[in-house]
Amino acid sequence: MSDDMLDQLPAQAQAYLEGRRLDEVECIISDFPGIARGKAVPASKFARLKHFHLPDSIFFQTITGDWSDAAGSDGFIEKDMILRPDMSTATAAPWTGDWTLQVIHDAYDRKDRPVPIAPRNVLKRVVALYEAQGWKPVVAPEMEFFLIARNLDPARDIEPMVGRSGRPAAARQAYSMTAVDEFGPVIDDIYDFAEAQGFEIDGITQEGGAGQLEINLRHGDPVRLADEVFYFKRLIREAALRHDCFATFMAKPIAQEPGSAMHIHHSVLDLETGRNIFSGPQGGETDAFFHFIAGLQKYLPAATAVLAPYVNSYRRYVRDHAAPINLEWARDNRTTGIRIPLSSPDARRVENRLAGMDCNPYLGIAASLACGYLGLMEEHRPSPAFRGDAYEGEPAIPQVLGEALDVFEEAEALHAVLGEEFARVYSIVKRTEYQEFLQVISPWEREHLLLNV
Template structure:
């Protein structure tokens, strides 16, 4: 056991210093981004090279229903081989005993990666960059709400109660006083993140009531997706300690801004170490414009991945801090694609379309895939947008069904992310959408019951 502990990442070793490891949670992300897996005694984990889970975990919808995505041989629930990536070993500091979490990769019985496992989808896209001699770099931003506990789905979601005894106030973006209202929750977020070895770049109050944003430092896409995957659980656990919920719904409260997962992109030449988006004299390169062109061309087909639920489309509202089109602009937060102010070596492209409700592996993979296609196809970006992009035309699908239509016809995107992923994802999302269409909403009962 002591030899096993010595192989752990530094943060995990520090967490366990002077303590006995009790349990290891062996986890994998399903399509919605929920952690699935098994908890095993530490002594057993130290002796095992892998464990099994049925492939049906990737055929399950967010409601727990099943999509008919098993393929021609039928719903056999074959066992996958789950192998640990020990570089992801991380504390679970909210548990009652000394527990680690370890993310696993999914393989079939022949050792081939399961093509619709989200982490494998992202690894596939990153590998395509590597084959071109490119190193993709991302920096995600995570927005979320802290809300009052809500155990009745029929009840509207309300802001949490702050330290002052008053509900969290809206329209207080960047207010330090507003951040102080959530001080105890934020303290636990910092403590948990430190125990897990994560470096937070900053926490700010956003425009919604009880809405916060956490920025992560730029780095490897798989590592950053792992961190967002871990962070969602970490933040939920911190909130529960203080009698509130953390929600990553794209639009939890009507008339408030939605929650995004903005993704900053740059690409490094692996041979020279230089930013592909900046030339020798600091100017913008063809690759810079091709990457933006790829986003503008292919993002409509990827929206079903970046905005994966019916609620996601409520976020794309004019003048509500979310994009409504694919315009790009320099230092312009009204555009869907923003170029932040930076030095040439840090030049990057920010995709503002992804919602915080998306699976981080799949959201980052889809965004990178669109940029990759632009680089390969040498798609040239249109002219940069000047002024308020909310005054321009809406270019995004407004409902899940339309987004799925676009995704299902996107052969180029399928080839990058994997055709079998596209097949399974489409079936699962169609199943969810059809289930939603059977639900009669309060709006329909209020306005249609006696009036039509």
């Protein structure tokens, strides 16, 4: 790698390569599910590249690998996108056998316009709308996931991984340090990989499910944090594989256990003053604070198809299972869909508890910020703050993917923020996936309907 290119790298990537010869660069971009797509190239070739090409059809594929009819008026001709590296995202791939960097790329068309359906571009579009109003959005995602026993048979139930004690992980051990210690070797590798990649973990805790952990990230710029979640999913999977287990970000992998969320904390700063617009000069809650909450209440039902993108996602929204069933808001109340955590006025924030860990981090954060943005622009007022157990109320969010897509497809205001072309393509891809699922006959149907109806 040339000295000029080395100088472009973040400090942590430079430190990773100090005294070493870079072998390979993985040029990657996120597709709709959040899978890294791209090319691995020798470092010497990457140093000469200004861009590379990848077909736009990566955004038309379903999670099963089938194709949706979302190509638009040009037809399915698999046009090349121009992918340019964002060198600020260069980071180590410390699990590889050689010295490798990963670099996230941004997608442009042949007229040098951002490809509107690329997830990172969707998030950048929403952030730009905030900035046009003189605001800087700030987010902090929380990542929940399960460490499970290796499972090579889709027909077999998911089981928790076996810890260092030789016993399977136990449920209902939330915040137990002993439970965390059971996964010590995996967690040690997660920390080591994160350090090599320059990521700061705010904390790791045991959640309520068997083998379920949560990683909290420091608050910051939405695009940077989405990049980190995108990277973290890969590094966590790699750490698990080193210890003969799997990491899964599936929303509800184990029946009767809580699901995995990607709770998103939001605040908004004034670009000129740097002050949190949710807090007034005396520290009180501002109109903007209430408008943001109202935007979440009004538009999250339409955004659910993005925050809960698969049929399995809706199995997470179960009463009394640590996931919201409605869009009530309250201060320091984890039964509501919208929670206001305890904080100082400067750190006042709004937590969206609806998003599942199976969502694409760029799209999930973009959709959540889009709802808040519409609330700020429309200046609606939220319902009164909820008191008590919100699980006692009636569900107020879509219950299945088909219903969520119905609501999403009618949400013109949300489409205008996320981008009309993105909304069109996303809806078609998800409809195709849903139709694929409806062709599958489940074990429940065979057990209870085969001879009884």
